[in-house]
Every structure is written in structure tokens, then in C-alpha cells.
Amino acid sequence: MKHAPLQLRPYQRKNADEILACLERGVRGVLYVLPTAGGKTVVVVGGVIRTVVDHGWPTVFLVHRRELLQQSLRQLAAVGIDAAIVDPDHDPDPTALVHVCSIDTLKARKGRLAAWLRTIRLVVVDEAHHTVAPGWQALLEAMPNAQRLGVTATPFRGDGKPLGDLFETVVRGPSVAELTAAGFLCPAEVWAPYSPDLSGVKISRGDFVAADLDRAMNNDKVTRLAMNAYAARMPTEPAIIFCTSVAHAQRVAEMFTAGQWKARSVDGNMDVAERDRAIADLAAGEIQVLTSCMIISEGTDIPVVAGAIFLRPTKSAQLYMQQAGRVLRINPSKKRACIIDLADNVKLHGMPEADRTWSLKSGLIQSSASTVRCPKCHRRVFPTQRCPTPRCGYVFVDRQPVVVRRIELLSDRDMHSFSVPELEAMAETDKDLQRIGRVKGCQPAWFFHARKRVAARQAKQYGLRRYA
Ligand SMILES: [Zn+2]
Numbered sequence: 144m145k146h147a148p149l150q151l152r153p154y155q156r157k158n159a160d161e162i163l164a165c166l167e168r169g170v171r172g173v174l175y176v177l178p179t180a181g182g183k184t185v186v187v188v189g190g191v192i193r194t195v196v197d198h199g200w201p202t203v204f205l206v207h208r209r210e211l212l213q214q215s216l217r218q219l220a221a222v223g224i225d226a227a228i229v230d231p232d233h234d235p236d237p238t239a240l241v242h243v244c245s246i247d248t249l250k251a252r253k254g255r256l257a258a259w260l261r262t263i264r265l266v267v268v269d270e271a272h273h274t275v276a277p278g279w280q281a282l283l284e285a286m287p288n289a290q291r292l293g294v295t296a297t298p299f300r301g302d303g304k305p306l307g308d309l310f311e312t313v314v315r316g317p318s319v320a321e322l323t324a325a326g327f328l329c330p331a332e333v334w335a336p337y338s339p340d341l342s343g344v345k346i347s348r349g350d351f352v353a354a355d356l357d358r359a360m361n362n363d364k365v366t367r368l369a370m371n372a373y374a375a376r377m378p379t380e381p382a383i384i385f386c387t388s389v390a391h392a393q394r395v396a397e398m399f400t401a402g403q404w405k406a407r408s409v410d411g412n413m414d415v416a417e418r419d420r421a422i423a424d425l426a427a428g429e430i431q432v433l434t435s436c437m438i439i440s441e442g443t444d445i446p447v448v449a450g451a452i453f454l455r456p457t458k459s460a461q462l463y464m465q466q467a468g469r470v471l472r473i474n475p476s477k478k479r480a481c482i483i484d485l486a487d488n489v490k491l492h493g494m495p496e497a498d499r500t501w502s503l504k505s506g507l508i509q510s511s512a513s514t515v516r517c518p519k520c521h522r523r524v525f526p527t528q529r530c531p532t533p534r535c536g537y538v539f540v541d542r543q544p545v546v547v548r549r550i551e552l553l554s555d556r557d558m559h560s561f562s563v564p565e566l567e568a569m570a571e572t573d574k575d576l577q578r579i580g581r582v583k584g585c586q587p588a589w590f591f592h593a594r595k596r597v598a599a600r601q602a603k604q605y606g607l608r609r610y611a
Pocket residue numbers: 517518519520521522530531532535536537
């Protein structure tokens with residue numbers, strides 16, 4: 144089969160060459176970081192795999208969901224690569240050079256397939272932020288002759304901690320802000336008509352407890368606010384709504400349907416064909432709104448989607464970036480991506496295009512999360528003097544951008560690159576101060592005074608004493 148060469152954008156070509164140069168140097172693990180909708184598959188399939196296959200490298204392309212197997216196969220076929228599938232029904236085809244593999248199958252059969260796994264030269268791990276899950280280390284170690292290429296938009300764990308030791312070098316693609324400025328992503332417009340009360344919501348393993356969230360968010364009053372905001376900001380444009388539970392997703396779809404729209408909910412228990420049909424109907428304009436709990440956060444590609452409605456608060460920067468990323472993809476039918484945030488996710492994590500600093504060793508170090516919300520039209524924007532909404536133009540009182548850094552996310556080594564006053568300015572708790580004192584070798588008297596200064600700062604910042 145003859146194939147047309149895939150057109151790589153200039154940054155995609157550059158990134159593919161950087162990755163290939165790392166592999167050529169013998170780097171064991173390369174992590175490629177590119178925002179959602181930046182076209183990582185084009186880089187990996189058209190830029191990297193196409194080239195290593197020409198050099199005869201047996202390659203494994205790992206995907207973590209069943210529906211991604213066929214999708215990856217099609218993408219490889221588009222660049223003329225005849226790949227084989229390894230899944231519960233298929234063992235490796237010895238005549239193929241590239242194998243698209245279900246991770247679970249390989250984990251389960253790595254003993255039996257040991258000899259074959261040893262022949263692999265390159266293993267590509269899609270959505271590489273999952274590699275912190277159990278079983279990964281052992282699976283990658285079962286391929287001792289393979290160099291690793293991990294690909295992710297969020298190179299840290301859900302709780303912001305580092306990814307681990309599977310990768311040693313990073314190739315950074317352009318940021319969300321850079322891709323937006325170059326016209327490869329849609330600019331995001333954020334509306335925040337509601338702030339949820341999360342005081343009764345417990346936190347476990349770095350995120351809100353789902354059952355508690357459901358009590359706070361699965362509520363017809365909040366859904367009606369979402370419907371009003373949708374009607375006001377993007378009345379008939381295709382949108383996806385992120386909910387706290389399957390029942391919540393169903394209830395929201397029901398209410399939108401009882402309104403003036405066609406809506407459907409999808410969930411993981413559904414037949415795959417039925418789910419695909421709902422997604423295709425959204426893409427075709429048959430329905431306007433698709434609601435879901437977790438299922439469309441990752442890997443689902445619907446470029447026409449112009450809006451996202453957040454009804455699921457999350458503390459995970461990763462989940463937030465994935466959900467926001469769903470609507471940033473460019474499409475001729477849309478000028479901007481509209482985010483209606485009733486979960487305060489943008490308030491917590493910052494605008495999608497905010498700068499985020501991270502490293503392989505420390506994870507997410509800081510994000511310029513600062514935003515302001517217009518009290519008149521409820522638009523949320525980067526700190527500014529005047530609301531950018533046409534015909535609103537609300538003038539904010541003087542606001543200084545605040546950079547949010549979290550002590551708990553800094554390693555001891557990172558802490559040495561900051562001065563004591565800089566660290567004190569990030570401290571929120573006694574534990575933070577104790578750690579600064581220990582790492583920087585401060586005198587006990589410093590702790591006493593620092594505690595007072597932090598309490599005073601917090602009183603000014605939050606208007607109350609949060610410091611305990
Ligand atoms: Zn405004």
C-alpha cells in the first residue's frame with residue numbers, strides 16, 4: 144500500500160527530530176510533553192515510529208483502553224505501517240514490526256511472551272502519566288532491550304507529584320499559550336456563574352471524594368444554572384458536561400432534554416457501540432449536549448465540540464487539563480472554546496493557557512493560577528484592569544497577579560533554589576514552616592516570628608485567620 148507522507152507542523156517536525164536524536168544517543172527513557180490537541184499522535188506515529196520502522200526496529204505501541212487499539216491501528220495505517228494487534232484475542236504476529244498492544248494483556252502475559260518482549264527495541268507509552276500505576280515498572284523491565292518513549296500532556300501525577308523514574312530526558316513541545324498564539328488551539332473563554340460549597344467534601348488520595356462531591360453538585364438548582372449559562376453563552380453549540388457520577392450525568396442529560404435541547408449521557412457500563420453512537424451524534428449535530436462522569440476525559444477526540452461545562456470539582460491539575468483540553472482543538476466551525484465552570488476548577492488551577500512549571504524530579508512545582516472573576520458578567524480571566532467582555536467592561540480595583548507555589552510540592556533540592564523569605568511567602572501551615580526551618584537550617588526564633596508574619600499575611604489575603 145502506498146501512503147501519502149503525513150504533514151507535520153513545523154514544531155511537530157522539530158519535536159520528532161529531537162526525540163529521534165535522544166533515541167539515537169541511546170537515552171533509555173524519553174518523555175514527550177505536548178498539550179492535549181497539540182497533535183502528539185502525528186509526532187509519534189508520523190515522525191518517530193515511521194522512522195524507526197524504516198530502520199527495522201521492532202516496536203510496541205502501548206494503549207490503555209480497548210477502543211484506542213483500533214484508532215491507533217488506523218493512524219499507523221495512514222502512514223503506511225501495517226501493525227498487528229496484541230489483545231485478549233491476539234498473540235503477537237511474528238511477521239509484523241509494529242504491535243499495538245493492550246497494556247492489560249501484556250501485563251498478564253509478560254511471562255509467556257518473555258522471549259518476544261526481549262526483541263523489542265522501542266516501546267511507546269501513550270498517556271504516560273499512568274505509568275505510576277502498579278505493574279508498569281515490571282512490564283517495562285520485561286523489555287530490557289527497548290528504549291522508552293512516553294507521551295503525555297500532564298507530566299506529573301494527579302496530585303502533582305513526580306512521575307517516577309521511568310524517564311530520564313524530556314522533550315518539551317510548545318505550551319498551550321504558544322499553541323493558542325500560533326493558531327493551533329482555540330482561545331478559551333471562561334464563564335463562572337457559580338461557586339460550589341465544598342465545605343463538607345472530604346479529600347482522599349489527592350482529590351475530592353466522589354460520593355461527597357455528588358451530594359454537593361448533583362442538584363437541580365446547579366443544573367439549572369448550567370442550563371442558563373449554556374443558553375446565554377453558546378445556545379446550540381455542541382458541548383460536553385463533566386459530572387460527578389453516572390447518576391448525575393443522567394440527571395443533567397434529562398434536565399437539558401426537558402429544556403430545549405437534545406442531550407445524552409454516556410458511561411463506562413454502556414455498550415461501546417452505543418457510546419460511540421452518542422459521540423458521533425454530537426459530532427454530527429444530532430444532539431447538542433453530551434454528559435459523562437469520567438469516560439470522555441481522556442483520549443476522546445471530538446473537534447467540533449465548542450464548549451465544556453464543569454460540574455465536577457477536582458483538585459487534580461491533570462484531570463482539569465485533560466477536560467479543558469477536550470474543547471481547545473481547532474475546527475473551522477468555532478472561533479473560541481467556551482468553558483462554563485460551576486466547579487471552581489479554573490479558579491483553583493488557573494486558565495488553561497496559564498504557565499505551569501514542573502520537572503521530572505519534582506512534579507508540578509508552580510502554576511500562575513491567579514484569575515479574577517467579573518462580578519457583573521461572571522467571566523473569569525487573567526488578572527486585568529477591565530473585563531474584556533464586550534458591553535460589560537467592568538473595571539476591577541487594582542489587582543496584583545499572585546503566583547501560587549506550594550511548599551509541599553517542592554523537593555528539598557528545589558527549596559535550596561529559593562531564599563528563606565521567598566519560601567516563607569509560600570508557606571501556609573506550621574508543617575511548611577517547620578520544613579523550611581529544617582531544610583534551610585533556621586534558628587528556632589525565626590519560626591516564632593515567621594509564624595506571626597504568615598498569619599498576618601493570610602489575614603490580609605483571605606480576610607480571615609486560616610492559619611492554625
Ligand atoms: Zn464582565
